[in-house]
Amino acid sequence: MASPYPDGDREKVASKLPPALQRELKIRCAELVLDIQDAVEAAIIAWRSSTGPFPDIDTAGAKSFSPWLPPGLYDDFRETCGSRGVSYTQGLAQSISEWLREHPSPKDAARPTDPQRIVVANQKGGVGKTSVSLGLGEAYAEDPEAGHQALSQFVESLAYSDLKRMGKSKTQLLDMLAELTVGGRRVLVVDYDPQSHLSDQLGIPQIRPGGESLARHMVGESDGDLRDLIVTIDDPRFERRLHVLPGAFDGFVLDSKLALTAAQSRGFQKEIALERALRPIESDYDVVIIDCPPSLGLSMDAGLYYARRRRNERPGRSGVLIPVQAEDSSATAYNMLVEQIEDLRKDLVLDIDYLGLVVNQYDSRRGYVATSSLEQWGSLADQQVLAVLDDLKEQREAVRMKQPLLSYAPASKQANTMRLIAMGAAK
Numbered sequence: 001m002a003s004p005y006p007d008g009d010r011e012k013v014a015s016k017l018p019p020a021l022q023r024e025l026k027i028r029c030a031e032l033v034l035d036i037q038d039a040v041e042a043a044i045i046a047w048r049s050s051t052g053p054f055p056d057i058d059t060a061g062a063k064s065f066s067p068w069l070p071p072g073l074y075d076d077f078r079e080t081c082g083s084r085g086v087s088y089t090q091g092l093a094q095s096i097s098e099w100l101r102e103h104p105s106p107k108d109a110a111r112p113t114d115p116q117r118i119v120v121a122n123q124k125g126g127v128g129k130t131s132v133s134l135g136l137g138e139a140y141a142e143d144p145e146a147g148h149q150a151l152s153q154f155v156e157s158l159a160y161s162d163l164k165r166m167g168k169s170k171t172q173l174l175d176m177l178a179e180l181t182v183g184g185r186r187v188l189v190v191d192y193d194p195q196s197h198l199s200d201q202l203g204i205p206q207i208r209p210g211g212e213s214l215a216r217h218m219v220g221e222s223d224g225d226l227r228d229l230i231v232t233i234d235d236p237r238f239e240r241r242l243h244v245l246p247g248a249f250d251g252f253v254l255d256s257k258l259a260l261t262a263a264q265s266r267g268f269q270k271e272i273a274l275e276r277a278l279r280p281i282e283s284d285y286d287v288v289i290i291d292c293p294p295s296l297g298l299s300m301d302a303g304l305y306y307a308r309r310r311r312n313e314r315p316g317r318s319g320v321l322i323p324v325q326a327e328d329s330s331a332t333a334y335n336m337l338v339e340q341i342e343d344l345r346k347d348l349v350l351d352i353d354y355l356g357l358v359v360n361q362y363d364s365r366r367g368y369v370a371t372s373s374l375e376q377w378g379s380l381a382d383q384q385v386l387a388v389l390d391d392l393k394e395q396r397e398a399v400r401m402k403q404p405l406l407s408y409a410p411a412s413k414q415a416n417t418m419r420l421i422a423m424g425a426a427k
């Protein structure tokens with residue numbers, strides 16, 4: 001066959017690619033009106049410059065595939081395959097798969113196929129990260145009818161002081177309720193904290209040292225299916241939509257493992273480790289919530305990276321949600337967290353949205369420190385206070401009973417506030 005590139009600015013290379021990928025690539029290029037050779041070139045360049053670990057692609061049955069590439073690119077590609085320890089077929093399959101993911105079909109572009117991702121973070125301990133992560137997950141997953149009924153009754157019963165704090169009238173809230181639903185979503189709550197309080201609160205055992213875990217997946221020590229670790233909350237209120245990825249003891253050494261893996265394996269980028277590990281199971285969920293540990297280490301960077309706004313994603317859909325308390329030490333911790341988020345944003349050129357603050361365990365009887373702190377939280381330029389939660393006994397009781405809060409006390413103020421945050425009406 002005569003070369004379609006007579007000037008020699010491209011060379012034909014003999015390689016292999018699974019037929020399904022070849023087909024998908026051809027269709028996508030047609031949809032996006034792109035030259036298939038340009039797409040393969042861009043895919044290889046991106047794969048070489050991007051960092052792993054990449055999910056393994058099933059290349060069984062790969063068939064001959066011979067793209068035209070700029071001279072030298074295929075040699076460079078083969079060298080990268082060698083350094084990553086993958087076959088040329090696997091390397092090419094990874095490159096094309098990644099490119100297809102980054103270049104979605106216009107048919108899908110308007111449809112949010114990525115789950116909404118809520119990363120609940122604050123390195124200050126005991127501020128309510130776990131309670132908020134779990135409560136929100138429950139609110140997103142519960143039976144919409146039950147949630148709606150409980151919320152309507154709650155709004156009807158709200159006192160003037162509550163409404164004032166929320167900055168909404170009863171009519172406004174009821175109107176919102178008439179238009180929006182809460183619940184009915186497939187939810188994964190990730191216990192990303194090695195203390196594993198979230199798992200423990202539901203009576204789910206922490207993953208023992210050395211066991212297959214998210215932490216080990218993140219550093220490439222496991223290649224099993226994360227789905228095998230996920231626990232479905234067996235409670236009729238959630239109709240098998242609420243799932244938990246349990247915490248693992250090995251998470252305590254995740255920061256050092258991330259640093260070590262990055263030092264030892266060329267191309268391993270520690271910030272994207274959580275995303276890489278979770279991506280294969282994301283399509284099972286509408287919402288993924290990450291309950292972060294009280295720390296600011298490398299694993300937190302990976303957690304914050306997971307909150308980033310993805311291509312075509314509506315601003316404010318995914319991001320970081322920060323529980324705080326109305327006291328001075330919470331303000332110091334908050335400033336440090338924001339500094340870390342801003343550094344990551346600048347270093348990796350990311351958009352990370354702030355979803356807002358939940359002021360937890362608020363007690364105005366604590367006087368000026370509490371009331372003035374609450375005012376300060378309300379005056380931050382980049383943040384909005386999504387909700388103010390009092391110190392509520394039902395929260396502690398649910399933990400003690402190892403039951404989901406929305407099952408243990410479905411009509412409680414804590415449960416309804418979680419529904420309001422999930423619905424966006426608490427904004």
Ligand SMILES: Nc1ncnc2c1ncn2[C@@H]1O[C@H](COP(=O)(O)OP(=O)(O)OP(=O)(O)O)[C@@H](O)[C@H]1O
Nearest residue numbers: 125126127128129130131294361389390391392395
């Ligand atoms: N609004 C509330 N009212 C009463 N108790 C609460 C409330 N919020 C949280 N708690 C209780 O306070 C304790 C700490 O809360 P939680 O575990 O959610 O904080 P955390 O930020 O996740 O802590 P850590 O930093 O250790 O992970 C828990 O026992 C929880 O049940």
Ligand SMILES: [Mg+2]
Nearest residue numbers: 129130193197
């Ligand atoms: Mg916690």
